[in-house]
Amino acid sequence: MRSIRAAAVGAVVLSLALAATACGGGSSSGGGSNDSPKELTYWASNQGAGVEVDKKVLQPELDKFEKETGIKVKLEVVPWSDLLNRILTATTSGQGPDVLNIGNTWSASLQATGALLPWDAQNFEKIGGKDRFVASALGSTGAQGQDPAAVPLYSMAYALYYNKRMFADAGVTEPPATWDELVEVGKRISKDGKWGLGAEGSNPSNNIHQVFVLAKQHGADFFTADGKPDFTSDGAVAAVKQYVDLMARDKVVAPGNAEYAQNQSLSDFAKGKTAMVLWQTASATFASMGMKDDEWGVAPALVPSGTPGAGRATNSMVAGINMAVFKNTDNLDGATEFVKFMTSDAEQRILNKAYGSIPPVKGAQSDPAFHTRGTSVLRETLATSAAALPQVSDESQFETAVGTAVKELFADAANGREVTTGSVAEKLAKAQQQMPHK
Template sequence: MPPSPARAVPVAALAAALALTATGCGGGSATGSSAGSPTTLTYWASNQGTSLENDKQVLEPELKKFEQQTGIKVTLEVVPWSDLLNRILAATASGQGPDVLNIGNSWSASLQATGALLPFDDATFAKVGGRDRFLPATLASAGAPGKDPAAVPLYSMAYGLYYNKKLFQAAGIDHPPASWEELVADGRKLTTGGRYGIAIEGGNVSENVHHAFTLGKQHGADFFDAGGHPQFDSPAAVAAVQSYVDLIGADHIAAPGNAEYANNQSVTDFATGKAAMLMWQAAGASLKSHGMDQADYGVAPVPAPAAATGTQQTSSMVAGINLAVFRNSHNLDGACKFTAFMTGAEEQKTLNKAYGSIPPVKDAGADPAFATPELQTLSDVLAHRAQPLPQVAAESQFETLVGTAVKNLLAAAAAGKPVTADTVKAELAKAQQQMPAN
């Protein structure tokens, strides 16, 4: 079901948030090393659309609207995902960065640990409309437990299993798979004549770690213990990763070439009928851009093993994009106004409609535009079957190392090499050895 409707924030309250005094978000005006003035802001946006140019087409009219309301001009740079984390880490180390930026929500705790991001304490939340406006699941991926969030949710997403209705019908399959075992069995029926049962993005480190985490939860694995120590090569983690690698390896239901996919090629394969299933975050806008009608596909939760119960029925990480403010911004007051604007109900409707994502703000999610079958399924997953990635300081290293380990294993499977439990364990152990000391 879609996010629960909530009482809208009064217009006066949002107007007040957009008319902050010079004290800024954090209770004081910062004079960091970023160049600028109280009438300018720099904003690094992540690539959410079909291209960097598409993002500019979506965002620039909205930034002009903000300038008209506040007198603050925003200089926009859309940063590709392949560069974004490294750019942010360089900025946190040097102190030279934008005023406001998008971050992958799973990076929140890692970037929070650098001390470079402005904490959203109760007073700061009050200035951007209030903490209670945001869906609880999205705030769980905004920083380490017990600490003030390092960012606020901007776009929310969850993984779903997209399936081609016509191809399913032609194969005599009348419903989406309800278990991982069914997914594999259906995939074998659908793999024929140069078409494969499922498409994956094996060269994409982030996609790999997202699936490793979700499948890990389904197998009862935690990649970190209660003390924050890595435990990447546990038997449950090994079983989870092997089940994913087997899609190319032992099960042969994903094309060997998928091991090299890293730029949304799997979405293209699904949209063009080269693959019958796809595990993806809010794919609707991308599928439409490829000419696929939404009537031609269905969306279901990514299935867990048949024996899974409780949290083992997790079908997605809590996916999404957060909006953060650099603590040393030259214009904290303007940055706070911009945060209030971007998370305001009307702007949330505009932006999430454009990107096919789910508003993390309750007073926007009740819009009928977010009641499509796709987004209803994903909203239900987000509310009931999603878990946040580990909110530990070394989370970004975990993503890189485990995602790369899975990439290496998929490449081996694609080359026809046997990938056994021992092979997976060795690769995950190597990733764990490269983790920084706790």
């Protein structure tokens, strides 16, 4: 999911501006300001270095769509720190946009609200057919056995990005391949105001992405096979502790990163304050931050030992952004036409090039832009060593509960409070208690 993404990185802060924004937005506002069938409201997720970057990427394409169809698209780029709760509130209030981006990990949760248009065979046919899309991307569009709740828009995976100059200054000749190597390199660099690794400690969804992978590497998961929360297993506790210990014990992450929630770790990386960052499809973001292509390198994300692969060698979640339509839009034809436009081969090349992501549309992947040093690592990761987060109806609650627990543990570490196996287990037990009881 991003943030990019990836996020697809999610949210816990409810926007106080929601009511005003929603009422002035999409046609699901019940006859508000959008009575014209020639107008759509679109909530786009923040994929670039900032909201303004996304506006510069998207607005020319929306203008192109208006010229082709006569349908004006009113754009709002929603920061990841607000997006999930903005969407959840819109699903319950009935006030929201016509079309929106969602983190692919949220698909089943949002599908369970009943607010999103199901993409059955007939709806897929309107946008050129389901077989245009890569199977792995379709795997994160909703619960198994149900019609998808969304359509893939951008595909992403995590990789390790590193600052070549900082590595050279520290005498590091190769990027780390294992967590032990990362800590060793990080300790060599973490001095004189510089730090080894960046993190977004206040971003619950980013926290989830990292500890989900670490749990896989510890042979654990956060849900049982029948979809019940299992947050306090030895492997899950060990995964969360290992991640927070990068700050608390290993001291390769700056304490200030505990407050980071919206790309600040990327900014530090681009400015040469931090040597490494684990991120989704970040190359385009570095360029927008003024970092030259020859200043950074990229390698597969870390594993305990050996090389990335399946099972304990999983090194990324299957990340990506999906595009959904609110079922109560009064301009379903226009919304469907807009999804068709955004997932066309031509637009997929333009948009995924801009964001450094991988097109989930097969016909767009042949472009050389998706066979560069950066994108090749991502494609390989998605093909061989990434695992999808559970497509369960309570996934968004999981991101909020466990992601916030990790956030609180980072705050403890930043403030000098000891992070122990017991304190981690206590936080995770509290998170599990917050999950819906069925």
